[in-house]
Amino acid sequence: MDPAHVTEPPPPPFALDKFHISQEYGFLLPDPQTELPTPYGPWMDLARSLPHLIATRQLRAHVHQAPQLSAAQLHGHRDLRLAHLVLSFITAGYVWQDGEEGPAKVLPQNLAVPYWEVSRRLGLPPILLHADLVLANWRRRDRAGPLELGNLDPIVWLPGGESLRGFVLVTVLVEKAAVPGLQAIVEAAPAIWQPDRETLLRALAQLATALGAMTEALRLMHDHVDPDIFYTAIRLFLSGGVSELPQAYSGGSAAQSTVLHAFDAFLGIRHHEESLAFLRQMRDYMPPCHRAFVEAIQAFPPLRDLVLSSGNEALCCAYDGCVTALAAFRTHHIAVATRYVVAAAKTSRGSLPRPAPPSGLEQRGTGGSPVLRFLKSVRDATREALLHV
Numbered sequence: 001m002d003p004a005h006v007t008e009p010p011p012p013p014f015a016l017d018k019f020h021i022s023q024e025y026g027f028l029l030p031d032p033q034t035e036l037p038t039p040y041g042p043w044m045d046l047a048r049s050l051p052h053l054i055a056t057r058q059l060r061a062h063v064h065q066a067p068q069l070s071a072a073q074l075h076g077h078r079d080l081r082l083a084h085l086v087l088s089f090i091t092a093g094y095v096w097q098d099g100e101e102g103p104a105k106v107l108p109q110n111l112a113v114p115y116w117e118v119s120r121r122l123g124l125p126p127i128l129l130h131a132d133l134v135l136a137n138w139r140r141r142d143r144a145g146p147l148e149l150g151n152l153d154p155i156v157w158l159p160g161g162e163s164l165r166g167f168v169l170v171t172v173l174v175e176k177a178a179v180p181g182l183q184a185i186v187e188a189a190p191a192i193w194q195p196d197r198e199t200l201l202r203a204l205a206q207l208a209t210a211l212g213a214m215t216e217a218l219r220l221m222h223d224h225v226d227p228d229i230f231y232t233a234i235r236l237f238l239s240g241g242v243s244e245l246p247q248a249y250s251g252g253s254a255a256q257s258t259v260l261h262a263f264d265a266f267l268g269i270r271h272h273e274e275s276l277a278f279l280r281q282m283r284d285y286m287p288p289c290h291r292a293f294v295e296a297i298q299a300f301p302p303l304r305d306l307v308l309s310s311g312n313e314a315l316c317c318a319y320d321g322c323v324t325a326l327a328a329f330r331t332h333h334i335a336v337a338t339r340y341v342v343a344a345a346k347t348s349r350g351s352l353p354r355p356a357p358p359s360g361l362e363q364r365g366t367g368g369s370p371v372l373r374f375l376k377s378v379r380d381a382t383r384e385a386l387l388h389v
């Protein structure tokens with residue numbers, strides 16, 4: 001790694017806060033706001049009663065009675081993020097209140113107009129997103145207490161009780177576990193331009209450790225989310241709309257989490273054509289600043305080529321350690337998707353009484369082998385980046 005060989009321009013200033021990413025919480029909104037300004041009390045009242053209003057099929061009637069409110073009195077990012085979360089949840093409940101047989105095809109004006117306005121101001125689509133469901137949807141029971149499951153609750157709930165709680169908060173913990181990996185990318189950035197082997201080695205080791213911690217956090221899903229409840233009571237509300245594989249689930253999928261996109265970009269993972277289109281599409285569902293972070297990483301000189309051409313065994317091993325840890329996360333995620341979507345689809349058939357499972361979504365690709373094919377293709381493309389030197 002001879003600095004004399006460097007032809008790249010000097011590194012641009014690269015810092016998490018430039019992309020509205022928190023040093024402590026990563027892509028999670030730091031201690032999100034839990035109340036909207038006073039005029040929006042009617043929205044908060046609806047949001048707080050969602051599980052009950054959906055279970056009793058009264059939500060649509062209550063929405064129809066709600067006043068038409070302008071979004072003009074929402075000020076700043078945190079107001080807007082809570083408003084998007086609240087309106088997304090009310091909309092998901094409104095659309096799917098009667099199960100998959102009777103989705104509402106049109107939103108009433110008092111919901112659609114402010115929802116559109118809030119979405120436009122945030123640069124986000126008007127649909128329930130990972131940025132709502134997870135990133136802006138956590139609160140501490142004890143404000144001074146730790147970020148652990150026992151001290152956390154979602155701010156807004158959907159049906160599913162404790163399983164909904166587990167699904168949201170385990171994903172919060174996966175996002176949190178990724179934070180040292182994001183910091184590692186920031187540390188590595190100038191070291192790629194220079195290049196500086198020792199710093200890169202340190203950063204790669206830190207990224208591999210973060211990926212291991214993410215896999216550990218993901219394992220908690222098994223203890224805190226019941227597959228049957230996830231499949232029959234929760235999943236429908238996360239579905240975006242009606243479309244081809246795997247778009248139907250993209251309403252609230254962690255495929256929209258910026259974490260994996262950032263790590264893929266940093267490590268130079270080249271996804272296969274058929275999965276790339278979907279993954280790229282998911283970026284439109286991210287807050288624009290987070291999307292810009294991934295694009296900035298893509299503009300780095302290619303790390304993989306640098307490591308390979310360095311001929312340095314320790315660096316190659318450290319790089320492969322990250323790729324192996326990323327593939328391991330994806331392998332475990334395949335097991336999770338299999339248990340909660342594919343296997344749950346099979347066992348839920350014919351066992352009554354319970355709400356109708358979203359079999360329409362299943363046919364459209366989120367419940368069967370097309371999903372597993374997609375997830376395996378993403379995992380296999382990860383493995384193909386291994387240097388094996």
Ligand code: HEM
Nearest residue numbers: 171174246249250253254255257260330337340366371378
């Ligand atoms: C019960 C829990 C979960 C289930 C059932 C599940 C299911 C799925 C499914 C079906 C897909 C395919 C794409 C789609 O339909 O949207 C997907 C994609 C994805 N999920 Fe999950 N998921 C779960 C939890 C998580 C968590 C906690 C994370 C981590 C933040 C995550 C990260 C991803 C990513 C990054 C993708 C895109 C494919 C990839 O990059 O490997 N998922 N998930």
